[in-house]
Amino acid sequence: MPERDDVVRAALERHDLPRERAGFFDEIWEAVQAREHAAAVRWRRVSAVLAAVAAAAVTAAGVLAAPHTSNVADSTSTCLLGVQGGLPVFDIGAEPLSPPIGADGFRIPGNVTMTSSGSLFDGTKLFVAQGGAKGYLLDSSACKDGGRRIPLAADGLAPAGTFKTGYQGVDIRCLVATRITLRVRLTTSSKGLPTRVQLAVRNARTNKPLAFVDWTERVVRAYASRACRVGDL
Amino acid sequence: MSAEFAVDLAFAALRRSEPAVDARSDRQRFEDLLGRHHARLRRAAAGVLVETGRLDDVLQEAYVKAFRSLPPRFANEAHEATWLHRVVYRTCLDELRARARRRDTFELDPDAHAVRGADHDGLEVTEALRALGPADREILLLVDLLGYDYETAAAVLHVPRGTVASRLNKARAAFRRSLDA
Numbered sequence: 584m585p586e587r588d589d590v591v592r593a594a595l596e597r598h599d600l601p602r603e604r605a606g607f608f609d610e611i612w613e614a615v616q617a618r619e620h621a622a623a624v625r626w627r628r629v630s631a632v633l634a635a636v637a638a639a640a641v642t643a644a645g646v647l648a649a650p651h652t653s654n655v656a657d658s659t660s661t662c663l664l665g666v667q668g669g670l671p672v673f674d675i676g677a678e679p680l681s682p683p684i685g686a687d688g689f690r691i692p693g694n695v696t697m698t699s700s701g702s703l704f705d706g707t708k709l710f711v712a713q714g715g716a717k718g719y720l721l722d723s724s725a726c727k728d729g730g731r732r733i734p735l736a737a738d739g740l741a742p743a744g745t746f747k748t749g750y751q752g753v754d755i756r757c758l759v760a761t762r763i764t765l766r767v768r769l770t771t772s773s774k775g776l777p778t779r780v781q782l783a784v785r786n787a788r789t790n791k792p793l794a795f796v797d798w799t800e801r802v803v804r805a806y807a808s809r810a811c812r813v814g815d816l
Numbered sequence: 817m818s819a820e821f822a823v824d825l826a827f828a829a830l831r832r833s834e835p836a837v838d839a840r841s842d843r844q845r846f847e848d849l850l851g852r853h854h855a856r857l858r859r860a861a862a863g864v865l866v867e868t869g870r871l872d873d874v875l876q877e878a879y880v881k882a883f884r885s886l887p888p889r890f891a892n893e894a895h896e897a898t899w900l901h902r903v904v905y906r907t908c909l910d911e912l913r914a915r916a917r918r919r920d921t922f923e924l925d926p927d928a929h930a931v932r933g934a935d936h937d938g939l940e941v942t943e944a945l946r947a948l949g950p951a952d953r954e955i956l957l958l959v960d961l962l963g964y965d966y967e968t969a970a971a972v973l974h975v976p977r978g979t980v981a982s983r984l985n986k987a988r989a990a991f992r993r994s995l996d997a
Contacts (some may be wrong), residue, residue, distance in 0.1 A: 587963060588960050591956060591992065592961055594941050594944070595956065596961065598862060598941045600862050602871050603858070608850075610881075612843070619884075626843050684894060702910065704881055704906055704907070704910075705881060749976060750971055750973075750974040751976075766932060775949075
């Protein structure tokens with residue numbers, strides 16, 4: 584336990600802390616309900632499409648499934664981006680596994696997350712893959728299968744950082760394209776857990792590269808167009 | 817896309833679209849969580865924001881985000897505290913960015929110092945906090961005010977432990993200088 588600075592602490596305790604307004608917690612639950620209703624409507628649409636895909640996949644499962652071996656999914660989609668502040672936006676966040684936290688050595692799993700219409704926290708999730716969680720999520724209401732095949736490479740992009748096991752990751756934010764081509768190549772372990780994710784994004788109209796992320800739990804390498812903003816995660 | 821992925825995806829989507837049978841327990845869990853951490857989170861958020869006019873709004877926004885992405889379980893209390901503080905801290909940063917864009921931050925009226933003699937100490941602290949960056953404020957608040965260890969502060973800010981130690985020293989020195997000025 585680090586030593587606390589008592590002078591600083593005493594001063595900080597004097598910082599003005601206004602009284603909480605009445606109904607503070609009730610307002611939170613009202614906001615939660617409103618957002619869950621909106622999310623449920625969105626997800627009902629997505630799930631209908633996915634259920635159809637699943638039914639087709641189950642039919643073919645006898646041929647395609649290869650249990651207890653590693654697996655690779657490679658898909659290319661065209662995604663229509665949501666707008667924030669009048670501009671189309673997407674964010675890609677990628678971070679590796681954290682170091683052990685606390686006495687029991689728990690580690691926060693690494694992940695690759697892509698959002699639109701807002702920040703990584705409150706935007707609509709377009710793509711999510713996380714160490715320790717089976718499969719991945721690709722929002723088929725915003726992304727349709729197909730589009731120009733794009734390379735999984737960093738050509739034409741500037742390095743946005745390499746992050747090894749730790750607390751740091753990268754947040755790439757681009758506000759330059761309305762429609763993007765998204766290619767995701769996901770390799771999973773025999774247990775279905777993601778071991779590597781390669782994600783390439785290009786402007787669907789011009790085919791200019793915007794971002795490329797090569798993620799494993801231990802190392803994350805990110806590249807971004809100079810037209811995008813790169814920040815810490 | 818392989819069959820396994822498609823099935824995982826479909827079930828994940830269907831689970832999300834189903835009525836939340838466990839909603840009550842999730843809410844209960846979250847309320848318990850806030851019961852344990854709300855006072856500290858409020859203190860930390862007030863310090864990072866400095867101006868506390870929208871403190872309740874920012875905290876509410878952070879709690880809504882936290883509830884909507886509540887993990888099924890936490891490894892321990894340190895993990896849940898880290899996670900909650902990180903959500904609140906990120907929301908505070910969003911608010912500070914929005915505030916900068918809006919350019920509607922109000923400067924303290926210098927005359928108010930003279931009038932509000934009883935609050936003079938509080939205003940000094942506000943000014944001293946304002947002199948620091950948000951990350952330095954957060955480190956100072958987490959370690960010196962709330963008593964968290966360096967590892968927790970490092971996890972909240974997503975920086976290495978050594979960075980927390982060095983920034984804490986600099987932040988303490990700058991904070992003390994501002995108070996003495």
